Amino acid sequence: MKTVACVGAGVIGGGWVAHFLARGMRVVAWDPAPDAEEKLRRLVDAAWPALTELGLADHASKDNLSIAKTLAEATADAEFVQESAPEKLELKQKLLADIDDVTPPHVVIASSTSGYGMTEMQVAAKNPDRLVVGHPFNPPYLIPLVEVVGGKLTRRSAVEQAADFYRGTGKTVIVMEREVPGFIANRLQEAMWREALHMVANGEATVEQIDLSITDGPGLRWPVHGPLLTFHLAGGEGGMAHMLDHFGPSLKSPWTRLDAPELTKHLRDSVVQGCLAEADGRSIEDLVEQRDRAIIAIQRAVRDNHA
Template sequence: MANYPEFKNVTTVACVGVGTIGGGWAAYFLSRGLRVQAWDPSPDAEDKLRALIDAAWPALTALGLSQGADKDNFTVHADLAEAVAGVGFVQESAPEVLELKQDLLARLAAATAEDVVIGSSTSGYGMTEMAITAADPSRLVVGHPFNPPYLIPLVEVVGGEATDKKATEWASGWYDYIGKSVITMEREIPGFIANRLQEALWREALHMVDNGEATVEQIDTAITEGPGLRWPLQGPMLTFHLAGGQGGMKHMLDHFGPSLKSPWTRLEAPELTAKLSQDVIDGCNEEAHGRSINELIAQRDAGIIAIRQAMAGLSAAAAVPAP
């Protein structure tokens, strides 16, 4: 069993794959004062990574940089072994292709020291199925982030059947140490927790568009101006607890439980026909009202920063004892 390093002694990390997710991770690691060694087979990987870091840096600055944070403290390598040499942690963020993940994780396990934990940014695969070709799968852990990783704090952590439990514990502690909000899952389930919840909402939304029951903009407004305002504070379960009034969740279940049998939801995915695809695409373009992707990203980031800062203020106020 490996003797994993103390968090404070990890000063350099590797980002393997630097697309939207991997590049977002790189920006976040840099903001925490870490050095990043990146690897990506794309010939223009360095230019794309630098552009992503530059775009993310204002948001990270607004949220607060760690001492020693330097957005230029990264290198991009063509050789995988060179990219992971001397690092204390690896974050893999390759495309969601199972065979690619299996091969890459096996190569990473072989190229890194026995005390280096390797986290995968997979959004759906379990580590058990991704680790089957690795000679040493004990240090392979899922560290599932949310886009953009430099802004959204949640990381879901779960090991595979062959993962050392101490490696999973170390990964959870590491993500927490660098400022992430961590869910350590007891066992693997397809899609993890948050994506399972997102998928249910996504499928229902597609059904409503497909049946002409709601437009794309109406669906988004239904969340942003409705339950979405409550979820950052208490999530769906505690929100329903409060919906039961003084009786709490018990009253909620007693009163509304029978409605679970009502045809309010259709969890089977609709067929993604050409018409449905085009309807969703057209709806998004209409809702954007001419705003470019970059403009929408800037507005999203500014909104997330404001929400996180407001939430931090509420948490700080709650922690102050009443006079």
């Protein structure tokens, strides 16, 4: 795909614009705010040094950005549409319906929503089968993850088209099998956020202590293996199976205000098999060696960045 329409040019929409431009695409942006173009071009200018350091695609240029005067003009030649309007459900419903009305019928339309399900957003569209969620993380031009999921009226091929498109731009894509409010990463972030607020409110920890507990603790391991594979290593040679069998009872301990699920055999086996599948043949020793090398590299990078 060579031409992308970005509807909404705020922080997220502007981040998408910068990302697509860096991948050598032509971007047509539309935003009703009177100062939208000025802010958008300033955002792209600010992002460009980082994108240049990461590596620009052939023909990547800020000159490939044009600003449309109308929504119809923005989507007229689009091969993919990325909507990034404010998180207001009625606004999303109407805007997606309006985009659907003026966009060529074969084009997939994706929403950057951070919490709404597509099922509740696609209700006013005449062609809801091509509407999907393409949930990015801020800033979209640096953070690779995109969560993709359709609504009840979305055709499977639209979800697959969106996922393929994002992968083609260098994104890491999670295709969700079902809608969950907040998707995956936001739910995990939200759980930590709420527990942090409880600890501050109760005088159990300071803001600095909470941040330090992650940046100099488990946060160093997560870029390498994520939280579940990290616990897989905590089980030693027995892996996740030993971890769950040994520490499973601690799920009943008051270590969080969240209620823990019952550790049924099905849940245990699902987590164990999931870790083995993710390890993909790598032994515990292999994973430990990979983790240690990566953590050293991360610590050095952080130290050098603070120097």
